[in-house]
Amino acid sequence: MKQEVFLSRGILSVFLALVIAILIRPCPVFSSDFDRFIMPVSNPVYLGDARNITMLRPIYMYHNLSHKVDTRLGKVPVDGHAEILAVQATYAFNERFSLVAVKDGYVDCDPDDTMHSHSGWADLAAGLQYSFFYKPEKDCIISARLVYELPSGSDDVFQGNGDGNIAPALLFLKGYGDLQFSGTLGFVIPIDKNEENTLFYDAWHLSYAVTSWFHPLIELNHFYVIDSGDREAPSSGVGALGTSKEDDLVAGIAEFNGCDLINLGGKYNDGNRNLVTLALGSRFRVTEWLDFGMAYEFSLTDEEKSMFDDRYTIDAVITLRF
Template sequence: MNAKFSAAVAALALGMPSIAPAQQLMPSEIVGADSAVAPYEYASPPAIADQFVIDDPSCDVGCSEQLSCSDSCCEKAILCGLIKQSDHCFDSFISPMTNPVFFEDPRQLTEVRGIFLNHKVPLAAGGGDIQVYAAQARARITDRLSIIATKDGYAVSQNPVIADGWADVAAGLKYTIYSDAETQRLLSGGLTYEIPAGTPRTRQGNGDGEFHLFLTGGAQVLGYGHVISGSGFRLPADSSEESQMWYWSNHFDYQVLQKWYFLTEYNWYHWMSSGNNDFAPGIEGGDLFNFGSTGVAGNDIVTGAIGAKYKPNRHVEIGVAWELPLTERRDVLENRLTVDAILRY
């Protein structure tokens, strides 16, 4: 009788389960295998059903750190790390909706965002509606830096002084200044330049372009809520053709159901200097236009919005918001409906 057989007989006599040699080897084989799955990594693509569950907002292990292209997270990047996937350490956040050209999400994202606006103009500025169809793109190129394309699109107008046509094009960079995934707080800054490539009869293409300097930050609050605040300056290269403006935009959302968020936003626009154009004296173009009008320095407009977003998973956001001026001064905004859809990598 060999030693292993004797041990098995003794174990049975004492009422203990017998352990086969193959079972004894199994744990060490699994630990040493090359195919062992590290924590928080997928051995295979998630099932279709998994795509409809919002991921835990905690940071993906390793994905928030710098990785070489041989690492599993980096292999998911486009062009072997040239364009990285979005920072998923803040997946419980949603992006702001109003002031869409300038109010930037503080996260580093790789995404495409489609935007539709139905913008109603007050009778004092000619009345009518303007529909804008636009797309934004963002590409995260390092852990802290991304390329952002924030303005383009086509406008269809029923306003007598703003015709159908193409919008100017704006792009630039966004850099993360501070990021703490544990406390869910972050701060970013950036710069964009607007190329005057739009259609003049659409009140685009004027001046020598416009620089936009901004800061934007966010924090998780009240358990399932989030605050995002952004402020910036619109600085035209030719201040006689376009006006200078400072803005402050604020977003608050609360996750009311697993995939649904309620949101409210407020925007304050302050014109610092006027242009020399008498196209619309005393009236400026808000966030969509820059008329360079005379007599607008010192003017202020505050708008408020309510809305909702549907976020089935970390890769998709669909939102709608209704915006109104809260000040007596309205300039070119009677009201606005904003709809957006985001596909995020």
């Protein structure tokens, strides 16, 4: 990826905000009652952590694009891959309330066929999370989260649509001895429904602490298009390829939404409403403040009905203690 990836303004802004918050109000990282549990690995924007912790989470994803995709023009070859580098951050005011920054970073998209290679910034998304059910004695947390995604990204990588969206969600975590079951249910609601799709999503995590440092995991992610947007292909048709209108062309002819990181908002994106992926991986606890995670994720629905063939995700969770 290009060197400027490491200078992402999203990463910098999140880091500075976190530092300012820390200087203003030091706090415990999270309740010690839940420190044996782990954060999910796949679907990082939407499969959240019900705990309220203070942490930094650098993420790298290598995403293989579908070989062919369903469109209004028939099956179109795409293939190739995309690379994403991002940093998430959360700041816990206490064990029940936190500030969450869930999306930022840089995307390098390199399809082999039809579309041209592009790179650019991802949208920025942040919000608040509150645990209204907090029962350490039952190893259970249920939290509500509200996130706003700012359309600050580059349309070259299918970001920056409309006026952004809000994503309300419920997150839960339940422990059963060494077993952890957690998940998220939520919606993506665009401010401008002509420019983005309205989505429902549910995401599930199951892991087992084989040892204190080794947690194999399995995760299931599902996205459903409730209502498609109204973006149409430009009048130039396929002549838009390689121009600033290429994203409009893709959105206007695609019969699917794309993937978790992309909301196309196209008129025909409800042709294939469901995207389901399965991730297999593990998280490794190196110290009490550092975890590494890795997962291999693949589509359970027809890969031609999305931009998702498979994906490799690697991350680190750096827990900040004061």
